[in-house]
Amino acid sequence: MMSRVIDVHVHLTPPEIAGNRERFLAGEGAWAQIYRDPKARMATTDDLLAAMDGEGVDVSLVMGFPWSNEDTAKRHNEWLLEQAARHPSRLKPLAAFDALAPWAPRHAESMLRAGMAGLGELALYDRGFGPAELEALGALGELCGRENRLFLMHVNEPIGHQYPGKAPLEIGQIHALAQGCQNVKLILAHFGGGLPFFAALKKEVKNYFHNIFFDTAAMPFLFDPAALPMALKILGPEHFLLGTDFPLLKTSRYRKYFAEAGLAPEIIAQIMGSNAEKLLEM
Numbered sequence: 001m002m003s004r005v006i007d008v009h010v011h012l013t014p015p016e017i018a019g020n021r022e023r024f025l026a027g028e029g030a031w032a033q034i035y036r037d038p039k040a041r042m043a044t045t046d047d048l049l050a051a052m053d054g055e056g057v058d059v060s061l062v063m064g065f066p067w068s069n070e071d072t073a074k075r076h077n078e079w080l081l082e083q084a085a086r087h088p089s090r091l092k093p094l095a096a097f098d099a100l101a102p103w104a105p106r107h108a109e110s111m112l113r114a115g116m117a118g119l120g121e122l123a124l125y126d127r128g129f130g131p132a133e134l135e136a137l138g139a140l141g142e143l144c145g146r147e148n149r150l151f152l153m154h155v156n157e158p159i160g161h162q163y164p165g166k167a168p169l170e171i172g173q174i175h176a177l178a179q180g181c182q183n184v185k186l187i188l189a190h191f192g193g194g195l196p197f198f199a200a201l202k203k204e205v206k207n208y209f210h211n212i213f214f215d216t217a218a219m220p221f222l223f224d225p226a227a228l229p230m231a232l233k234i235l236g237p238e239h240f241l242l243g244t245d246f247p248l249l250k251t252s253r254y255r256k257y258f259a260e261a262g263l264a265p266e267i268i269a270q271i272m273g274s275n276a277e278k279l280l281e282m
Contacts, residue, residue: 003273004058006280007251009121009152009189009217009243012062013042014079017072029068029098030126033164043247045083045091052090055251058273059282063094063152066123070107073097077111084115092280094120094152100136108140112147117280119144120152121189125165129173138180145184150279152215153177153186155193157222169193179208185279187213189243191223196231196239209235213279215243216271220253225261232267241279242272 017024021042025032034040043051052060062080067073073096080093095111097104099122108119119140124133137153144151155174156166174195178186188195192214199206219228232240244251258268276282 003269003277004282005056005251005273006059006061006242006276006282007052007057007244007246008061008187008241008276009215010048010060010062010246011043011064011121012045012048012080012083013064014076015044017076018042018044024069024072027069029066030167031066031123031165035065041247045087048246049087049090051246051250057251059090059092059276059280060246061092061094061117061120061150061152063121064096066096066098066121066125068098068101070097070101070103073107077107077116078114081111081114081116092117094118094150096121096123099124099140100133104136105139105143108143112143112149116149118150118152118185120150120187121154122152123154123165123167125154125167127167128169129177134173134176134180137177141177141181141184141186145181148185150185150187151181152189154189155195156190157193160222171195171198175205175208178212182208182211185211185213187215187241187243189215189217191216191219191227191231194223194227196235197227200234206235209239213239213241213275215241216254216257217243217245218248220249220257225257228258228261229263232263237267237270238275240271241276 064076077095084091084093095116141151
């Protein structure tokens with residue numbers, strides 16, 4: 001039986017917010033720079049379901065944004081729960097919010113109790129992961145670990161061109177987060193900022209990755225296709241998941257990218273579905 005196609009990195013926006021983005025984005029952090037541009041797409045549930053049908057996607061993990069306004073985060077995440085309840089076989093919700101806000105732990109617990117599949121995409125777009133940041137993120141990761149839920153974290157490559165939302169991260173900081181989340185179903189977005197390559201350095205580094213996964217979100221913009229087979233050789237294909245960052249890119253763009261990387265059909269099937277099925281225990 002063929003695996004379902006599962007996209008673990010999709011952003012959905014309530015029509016109320018999408019239609020009034022200037023008002024809701026006022027006072028938000030560095031991440032809001034991405035969406036202040038009216039050309040930056042915000043997708044509704046109907047947009048996503050139509051795209052899933054057209055692109056052959058069976059299940060999407062849907063998430064919002066790291067709102068610093070508690071009321072907006074609550075509104076957005078509760079809306080995602082409602083959408084998932086209407087489409088339970090197709091949408092699995094994650095809760096996003098400002099991970100450093102004083103109300104973040106309380107909100108995270110509330111959302112997991114309400115039925116969220118996990119937390120994500122959590123992101124700190126304006127800073128690296130210092131001791132305080134790692135402590136806060138570690139506590140949220142520990143919560144996900146206790147509840148056997150997913151923890152999807154935004155990271156980005158530490159070198160290369162600048163773009164809105166690119167955080168000043170160091171590879172050692174990304175590794176420190178991974179090292180502190182060994183008992184958590186951790187998904188590091190955007191190819192983990194290149195962290196998979198560093199599993200080749202020392203045996204003990206690779207040992208930290210037994211429970212860590214990397215999604216492909218925005219990879220066609222950031223990494224040469226040759227990066228993927230190199231990483232698969234180091235870690236094995238079981239650590240990689242399809243993430244489109246929809247509405248940024250469609251699934252067909254990733255199919256093309258995987259073909260350009262020369263991946264075998266069975267490996268593509270793993271990345272596009274069967275790995276996520278095991279992770280989600282579907």
